[in-house]
Amino acid sequence: MSFAALLLVDIWLTGGDGSGDNSLPVKTKLRLDCSWFITLQLISRIPELGIKKPFTEVIRANIGDAQAMGQQPITFLRQVMALCTYPNLLDSPSFPEDAKKRARRLLQACGGNSLGSYSASQGVNCIREDVAAYITRRDGGVPADPDNIYLTTGASDGISTILKILVSGGGKSRTGVMIPIPQYPLYSAVISELDAIQVNYYLDEENCWALNVNELRRAVQEAKDHCDPKVLCIINPGNPTGQVQSRKCIEDVIHFAWEEKLFLMADEVYQDNVYSPDCKFHSFKKVLYEMGPEYSSNVELASFHSTSKGYMGECGYRGGYMEVINLHPEIKGQLVKLLSVRLCPPVSGQAAMDIVVNPPVPGEESFELFHREKESVLGNLAKKAKLTEDLFNQVPGIHCNPLQGAMYAFPRIFIPSKAVEAAQAHKMAPDMFYCMKLLEETGICVVPGSGFGQREGTYHFRMTILPPVEKLKTVLQKVKDFHIKFLEKYA
Amino acid sequence: MSFAALLLVDIWLTGGDGSGDNSLPVKTKLRLDCSWFITLQLISRIPELGIKKPFTEVIRANIGDAQAMGQQPITFLRQVMALCTYPNLLDSPSFPEDAKKRARRLLQACGGNSLGSYSASQGVNCIREDVAAYITRRDGGVPADPDNIYLTTGASDGISTILKILVSGGGKSRTGVMIPIPQYPLYSAVISELDAIQVNYYLDEENCWALNVNELRRAVQEAKDHCDPKVLCIINPGNPTGQVQSRKCIEDVIHFAWEEKLFLMADEVYQDNVYSPDCKFHSFKKVLYEMGPEYSSNVELASFHSTSKGYMGECGYRGGYMEVINLHPEIKGQLVKLLSVRLCPPVSGQAAMDIVVNPPVPGEESFELFHREKESVLGNLAKKAKLTEDLFNQVPGIHCNPLQGAMYAFPRIFIPSKAVEAAQAHKMAPDMFYCMKLLEETGICVVPGSGFGQREGTYHFRMTILPPVEKLKTVLQKVKDFHIKFLEKYA
Ligand SMILES: Cc1ncc(COP(=O)(O)O)c(C=O)c1O
Ligand SMILES: Cc1ncc(COP(=O)(O)O)c(C=O)c1O
Numbered sequence: 015m016s017f018a019a020l021l022l023v024d025i026w027l028t029g030g031d032g033s034g035d036n037s038l039p040v041k042t043k044l045r046l047d048c049s050w051f052i053t054l055q056l057i058s059r060i061p062e063l064g065i066k067k068p069f070t071e072v073i074r075a076n077i078g079d080a081q082a083m084g085q086q087p088i089t090f091l092r093q094v095m096a097l098c099t100y101p102n103l104l105d106s107p108s109f110p111e112d113a114k115k116r117a118r119r120l121l122q123a124c125g126g127n128s129l130g131s132y133s134a135s136q137g138v139n140c141i142r143e144d145v146a147a148y149i150t151r152r153d154g155g156v157p158a159d160p161d162n163i164y165l166t167t168g169a170s171d172g173i174s175t176i177l178k179i180l181v182s183g184g185g186k187s188r189t190g191v192m193i194p195i196p197q198y199p200l201y202s203a204v205i206s207e208l209d210a211i212q213v214n215y216y217l218d219e220e221n222c223w224a225l226n227v228n229e230l231r232r233a234v235q236e237a238k239d240h241c242d243p244k245v246l247c248i249i250n251p252g253n254p255t256g257q258v259q260s261r262k263c264i265e266d267v268i269h270f271a272w273e274e275k276l277f278l279m280a281d282e283v284y285q286d287n288v289y290s291p292d293c294k295f296h297s298f299k300k301v302l303y304e305m306g307p308e309y310s311s312n313v314e315l316a317s318f319h320s321t322s323k324g325y326m327g328e329c330g331y332r333g334g335y336m337e338v339i340n341l342h343p344e345i346k347g348q349l350v351k352l353l354s355v356r357l358c359p360p361v362s363g364q365a366a367m368d369i370v371v372n373p374p375v376p377g378e379e380s381f382e383l384f385h386r387e388k389e390s391v392l393g394n395l396a397k398k399a400k401l402t403e404d405l406f407n408q409v410p411g412i413h414c415n416p417l418q419g420a421m422y423a424f425p426r427i428f429i430p431s432k433a434v435e436a437a438q439a440h441k442m443a444p445d446m447f448y449c450m451k452l453l454e455e456t457g458i459c460v461v462p463g464s465g466f467g468q469r470e471g472t473y474h475f476r477m478t479i480l481p482p483v484e485k486l487k488t489v490l491q492k493v494k495d496f497h498i499k500f501l502e503k504y505a
Numbered sequence: 506m507s508f509a510a511l512l513l514v515d516i517w518l519t520g521g522d523g524s525g526d527n528s529l530p531v532k533t534k535l536r537l538d539c540s541w542f543i544t545l546q547l548i549s550r551i552p553e554l555g556i557k558k559p560f561t562e563v564i565r566a567n568i569g570d571a572q573a574m575g576q577q578p579i580t581f582l583r584q585v586m587a588l589c590t591y592p593n594l595l596d597s598p599s600f601p602e603d604a605k606k607r608a609r610r611l612l613q614a615c616g617g618n619s620l621g622s623y624s625a626s627q628g629v630n631c632i633r634e635d636v637a638a639y640i641t642r643r644d645g646g647v648p649a650d651p652d653n654i655y656l657t658t659g660a661s662d663g664i665s666t667i668l669k670i671l672v673s674g675g676g677k678s679r680t681g682v683m684i685p686i687p688q689y690p691l692y693s694a695v696i697s698e699l700d701a702i703q704v705n706y707y708l709d710e711e712n713c714w715a716l717n718v719n720e721l722r723r724a725v726q727e728a729k730d731h732c733d734p735k736v737l738c739i740i741n742p743g744n745p746t747g748q749v750q751s752r753k754c755i756e757d758v759i760h761f762a763w764e765e766k767l768f769l770m771a772d773e774v775y776q777d778n779v780y781s782p783d784c785k786f787h788s789f790k791k792v793l794y795e796m797g798p799e800y801s802s803n804v805e806l807a808s809f810h811s812t813s814k815g816y817m818g819e820c821g822y823r824g825g826y827m828e829v830i831n832l833h834p835e836i837k838g839q840l841v842k843l844l845s846v847r848l849c850p851p852v853s854g855q856a857a858m859d860i861v862v863n864p865p866v867p868g869e870e871s872f873e874l875f876h877r878e879k880e881s882v883l884g885n886l887a888k889k890a891k892l893t894e895d896l897f898n899q900v901p902g903i904h905c906n907p908l909q910g911a912m913y914a915f916p917r918i919f920i921p922s923k924a925v926e927a928a929q930a931h932k933m934a935p936d937m938f939y940c941m942k943l944l945e946e947t948g949i950c951v952v953p954g955s956g957f958g959q960r961e962g963t964y965h966f967r968m969t970i971l972p973p974v975e976k977l978k979t980v981l982q983k984v985k986d987f988h989i990k991f992l993e994k995y996a
Contacts, residue, residue: 079623082616092591100587106599124821125573132570132813132820167658167823170847178698203846207669322623329623330615330852332658355694356661360851361821 069457073489075477076459078253078421080327080391083480088326088387090380091369094120098129098365112378120365129361135354137165137335138361141368145335148371152285153300164336164349165367167359168329169283169320172336174204176316179349180245180277181210190243192233194225196424196466196474198253198281211241216469219426222415223255227266234274246276251284251295251419254466254476256399258293258418264301272313278302280317283334286324289396290418299337314340321366323421325391333363333370395421398479398486405490409497422476424463427497429473433504445473451500456492560948564980566968567950569744569912571818571882574971579817579878581871582860585611589620589856603869611856620852626845628656628826629852632859636826639862643776644791655827655840656858658850659820660774660811663827665695667807670840671736671768672701681734683724685716687915687957687965689744689772702732707960710917713906714746718757725765737767742775742786742910745957745967747890749784749909755792763804771808774825777815780887781909790828805831812857814912816882824854824861886912889970889977896981900988913967915954918988920964924995936964942991947983 074082081087090113097103097117104114123140125131136142142163149158166172181189190211193201205212215233217223225248237243248267250259259267271278280298288295298317303310321333341349373388374381399417406414411428429437429444437447445462452475453459463474481489565573572578581604588594588608595605614631616622627633633654640649657663672680681702684692696703706724708714716739728734739758741750750758762769771789779786789808794801812824832840864879865872890908897905902919920928920935928938936953943966944950954965972980 077623079616080621081619082622084617087619087621096587096591096594099590100583103587103594108597125570126575128572128578128821130571130578130817130819130821131573132568167851168848174847200846203842207843207846326621328621329848330619330621332849332851351694352698355691355698356665357659357820358823360658360823360854362853363851 067457068455072453072457072459073481073485074459075481075489076461078323078478078480079329080323080421080480081329083478084482085327085391085480086387087328088369088384090374090384091326091328091366093380094369095362095365099362101127110379112374112380116369116372120368124361129365131361133165133358133361133364135356135358136350137163137359138364138368141165141364141371142335144368144372145337149297149299149337153297153303156300156303158299158337162337162339162341164338164353165359165364166318166334166336167363168322168332169281169318169334169336170200171332171359172316172318172334173200173279173281174207175349175352176279176336176338177204177208177210177245179345179352181208183242186240187242189245190237190241191245191247192230192237192243192276193247194249194252194255196254196463196468197247198249199465201247202467211237213237213241213243214467217252217255217257219415219469219472222418223252223257223424225257225259225263225267227263227270230267230270234276243274244277245279246271246274247279247281248298249281250298251287253284253420254422254424254461254474256415256417256420256422256424258288258290258295260293261296261301264296264298265305268298268302268305268309268313272309278313278315280315282317283320283323284420285319286392287395287421288419289399290416293418295419299339302339312340314338314342316341319367321363321370324370325388326366326370327391328366328370331363331366332360333365333367334359335367335371394483395479398483399423401483401486402477402479402490405487405494409494411501412497417479421480422478424466424474424476427473427475428501430501430504433500436504445475448473448500449475452493452496456496458489458492458496558948559946563944563948563950564972564976565950566972566980567952569814569969569971570820571814571912571971572820574969575973576818576882576971577878578819579860579875581865581875582817582819582857584871585860586853586856590853592618601870603865603871607860607863611859615852620856622852624656624849624852624855626847626849627841628654628850629855629859632656632855633826635859635863636828640788640790640828644788644794647791647794649790649828653828653830653832655829655844656850656855657809657825657827658854659813659823660772660809660825660827661691662823662850663807663809663825664691664770664772665698666840666843667770667827667829668695668699668701668736670836670843672699674733677731678733680736681728681732682736682738683721683728683734683767684738685740685743685746687745687954687959688738689740690956692738693958702728704728704732704734705958708743708746708748710906710960710963713909714743714748714915716748716750716754716758718754718761721758721761725767734765735768736770737762737765738770738772739789740772741789742778744772744775744911745913745915745952745954745965747906747908747911747913747915749779749781749786752785752787752792755787755789756796759789759793759796759800759804763800769804769806771806773808774811774814775911776810777883778886778912779910780890781907784909786910790830793830803831805829805833807832810858812854812861815861816879817857817861818882819857819861822854822857823851824856824858825850826858826862885974886970889974890914892974892977893968893970893981896978896985900985902992903988908970912971913969915957915965915967918964918966919992921992921995924991927995936966939964939991940966943984943987947987949980949983949987 093113094116121127123138142160145163146158146160188211190213191205192213195214195216215229218226234243285295316336316338318336322329374384402423403414403417406412406425412425414425434444437444443464445464449462460475460477468474584604585607612618614629633651636654637649637651679702681704682696683704686705686707706720709717725734776786807827807829809827813820865875893914894905894907897903897916903916905916925935928935934955936955940953951966951968959965
């Protein structure tokens with residue numbers, strides 16, 4: 015069997031489109047997006063498939079996992095974490111004083127002075143205070159209340175928890191959740207898990223993937239026929255699309271949410287990942303506040319952050335927070351109850367989040383190193399964002415919008431009709447077919463656009479820009495060569 | 506306002522019985538158990554309520570959180586974790602070689618050799634292998650397959666994930682989930698979240714809280730009228746009831762599950778916490794296997810373990826695993842998809858789990874210290890279990906079954922009818938009223954039996970045996986004094 019054939023068997027084994035089989039002993043109604051999942055699965059199986067391949071190394075450009083691609087942890091963060099983990103180290107001369115100070119403070123806020131105790135379900139108090147102070151600083155003084163901060167098990171947990179408390183109703187009054195297309199597949203998966211109604215609004219590819227409020231209007235109007243649209247999800251900076259929303263756009267969105275009484279979910283996990291010199295991150299919270307009390311006292315908003323992205327890339331610790339404002343007190347009570355069922359988010363992840371929101375400041379011993387490490391990661395990402403955009407746009411049949419932020423390219427690819435037919439013969443989406451061929455021939459793993467959603471008849475893939483610069487150049491060159499050969503083959 | 510009155514206001518504010526108010530802007534159908542939640546909430550608010558109280562210290566005997574009660578972490582575990590967190594320490598002479606060896610191996614199994622990378626959704630491969638080897642050792646050679654092991658965010662996550670994939674159907678065919686009464690409130694809460702049907706079976710208090718299969722029969726028969734009972738949850742050793750099931754009882758349960766085609770969920774997080782000399786922990790997996798292929802190839806079983814309990818008490822790391830056997834391959838595919846949506850469990854928690862299943866062995870440098878620390882924790886718990894049983898049984902109006910395992914006493918308390926009336930006047934369950942008075946007068950926080958469920962007309966509370974011996978003695982004496990005064994007051 016060929017490598018590709020084996021991969022296909024593997025895909026088949028891991029469950030097809032997941033729509034479920036009624037003859038199963040125990041049924042489940044889960045309909046998770048297929049190609050996204052397959053890519054995750056596939057990549058983890060490659061080493062097992064011990065067949066001769068035309069490449070020497072698999073390059074996992076499929077998932078935003080910085081440290082897995084060789085990015086080094088921020089020293090200060092890990093020092094504080096090590097001190098908290100094994101407090102004997104507080105006596106060691108090899109750790110800087112500012113790290114020790116942070117560790118002591120965190121430990122004092124933990125039950126029994128240990129990361130090993132459960133925290134309050136909402137998170138360790140002093141960490142929530144640090145998050146609130148960070149938000150206030152970030153938003154130029156707009157106040158944040160620690161009571162509105164909830165620490166979470168990565169942003170994933172926060173997003174699914176909020177959706178869980180918002181979804182209700184049956185039949186035509188079932189909750190509709192508006193999500194961008196292309197989207198980050200957590201959203202469609204959780205919506206499916208909760209049997210909520212997914213309401214798509216399309217980002218404008220012709221316009222650098224901008225969000226257009228007219229499109230939101232269209233989507234909400236159409237949705238009202240078959241559900242009760244109550245929630246509007248925004249990802250800014252965008253994944254997989256990499257756009258950074260303008261202040262004007264955010265104002266428009268908030269106004270729209272206010273008009274339509276929608277609960278706003280602002281996924282801002284890439285808030286530190288902005289590269290285009292003419293773009294700037296504006297938080298929904300800040301803009302909401304600046305639009306005045308009519309908006310800021312009424313629009314319900316949850317915004318999400320994470321330790322996984324930014325410059326720290328601490329995915330494995332599963333740290334995150336959400337800030338929830340204007341939530342009805344009774345719903346807030348329900349939220350805390352729901353969180354308390356699973357006891358608490360990982361305390362080590364909470365500690366990591368603390369260091370992200372409370373990093374060394376000028377004058378502290380660790381500041382210089384911290385600053386250097388942070389700027390090096392972000393500077394490199396900015397360089398790679400530009401490099402990727404430029405190179406893709408040199409390839410005939412590929413068009414790539416500017417990577418304004420986040421850590422992905424989502425180029426549009428031309429797939430010739432003969433390749434579309436070949437894909438259909440394999441019962442695959444055309445871009446899935448393309449990505450499989452790319453993997454098979456080059457060892458480069460990317461995710462097909464159909465895993466995120468895209469306008470009918472368009473094809474894309476998502477590739478991270480996380481590999482180190484030199485490796486990224488090789489990757490881009492290989493994709494280019496592959497694409498040209500692919501076009502020739504199916505001309 | 507009195508301290509108690511303030512607490513009551515607080516309870517009222519945090520959401521009453523949570524049955525929801527139809528006039529809310531966003532509705533939710535969550536009906537979480539009230540008194541369990543209130544206790545968690547209450548305790549976290551006490552420091553804020555700056556009123557003069559008749560005690561100097563609040564003693565949190567309400568939650569199984571060992572390190573919060575002063576238990577020290579196992580040194581070896583934290584050494585390995587610190588080395589993994591900050592690998593520079595691998596060069597430090599102050600760490601033992603066996604800890605370094607473990608840390609190197611764990612790091613090699615992580616993407617980019619870092620705890621900061623996402624792991625596979627099912628968990629780090631080599632950790633799943635270590636878990637399988639541990640199970641095989643624990644079960645006297647009964648094989649375990651790493652492919653059936655899933656690492657989780659604490660046992661809570663495993664339990665709720667499995668319930669999520671098992672619940673389906675509507676109306677009379679909605680999935681029924683059988684749980685013990687008294688139960689650990691995670692179960693009722695998740696059942697409620699999922700809109701599944703809770704099917705109670707009562708443990709036999711007269712018989713040391715043993716599980717009686719006739720009671721399972723009664724419960725399943727009655728349930729068939731209004732739901733489709735598909736899942737049977739067992740907690741062994743029991744929380745809150747502390748019983749350890751006999752091998753015979755487990756066999757009977759497995760036979761019953763086989764007859765009724767029930768999916769078995771065995772919550773075995775207290776597998777290391779057995780104190781009565783005539784009790785022994787038997788895993789469901791082992792007994793199932795030993796009952797022969799008719800059972801072992803057919804009965805679907807998920808068993809759960811955690812880093813939170815045992816002798817290590819690492820609650821904050823949110824480590825855990827589940828072993829799932831005989832799961833239909835398609836359902837298994839769904840399970841992996843579901844897990845992949847939230848990316849992965851915390852990698853630091855996974856590493857902690859590894860050390861629990863792969864501790865130092867005789868001949869290794871750290872073995873002696875590890876062994877001493879472990880035996881000291883478990884020896885103390887055994888002593889405290891006996892002490893607690895004995896003391897409670899000296900108090901008139903309190904009856905306490907032997908604490909065979911786990912880490913709680915669940916004594917039955919006599920509440921005089923005048924106190925029941927007083928509670929009703931406060932719209933409180935009588936045992937809630939009792940626990941509030943106890944807290945108010947002594948600073949000791951325990952959870953009322955109504956938070957776990959109990960036979961109509963009986964009253965209990967749950968108290969952990971985690972405080973250090975001397976403090977526990979004080980606590981027990983205070984409860985005794987309180988109880989006697991309470992009986993007098995409401996005579
Ligand atoms: C837009 C977006 N939201 C949420 C997440 C979840 O991140 P985590 O759960 O690791 O914090 C991701 C991860 O890639 C993401 O890209
Ligand atoms: C019986 C039982 N199951 C599960 C859990 C959940 O533990 P964790 O999620 O911390 O592993 C607990 C915690 O007290 C428990 O007592």
